[in-house]
Amino acid sequence: MDVLKRIDEIMRKQHLNDYQLSKLSGLSTSTISNMRKRNTIPSIATLEYICDSFDMTLSQFFVDDGTLLYPVNDTQKDFLDYFILLTDEQQQLVLEVVKNMQANYHEKMDRQKEKLEQRKATASQTTAKEENGSAE
Numbered sequence: 271m272d273v274l275k276r277i278d279e280i281m282r283k284q285h286l287n288d289y290q291l292s293k294l295s296g297l298s299t300s301t302i303s304n305m306r307k308r309n310t311i312p313s314i315a316t317l318e319y320i321c322d323s324f325d326m327t328l329s330q331f332f333v334d335d336g337t338l339l340y341p342v343n344d345t346q347k348d349f350l351d352y353f354i355l356l357t358d359e360q361q362q363l364v365l366e367v368v369k370n371m372q373a374n375y376h377e378k379m380d381r382q383k384e385k386l387e388q389r390k391a392t393a394s395q396t397t398a399k400e401e402n403g404s405a406e
Contacts, residue, residue, distance in 0.1 A: 271332060273311050280324050280331075294323035 281291060292299040297319055305312055312320065314328075321331050342350070353361060 295319040
């Protein structure tokens with residue numbers, strides 16, 4: 271990946287010029303402009319400042335168009351942080367629990383949908399009987 275082209279692409283998308291990126295990132299304007307003039311790839315530390323100003327992570331910066339990213343909220347991040355610390359066996363167990371929870375949820379939703387459909391059918395039958403009874 272061409273890092274400088276990627277920086278330019280994001281700057282264009284976010285309508286930023288060198289001066290604005292410099293102010294947002296805390297880097298000097300000469301640092302920003304020298305990257306292009308000298309065609310030098312910024313250090314990881316510099317790139318982290320730039321990514322922070324773009325409101326993205328380093329991993330998001332390096333993702334290509336074909337990669338799907340899922341936004342993660344704080345609860346999910348906490349879960350993943352703890353999950354990573356588990357042994358492989360513990361991770362498998364947690365994964366099975368989550369899969370079972372998901373399956374149980376879908377079964378419950380299907381049962382509720384069936385009950386609702388039964389109530390609707392009963393209600394429409396009752397309405398039809400009442401209409402037939404009043405027509406006679």
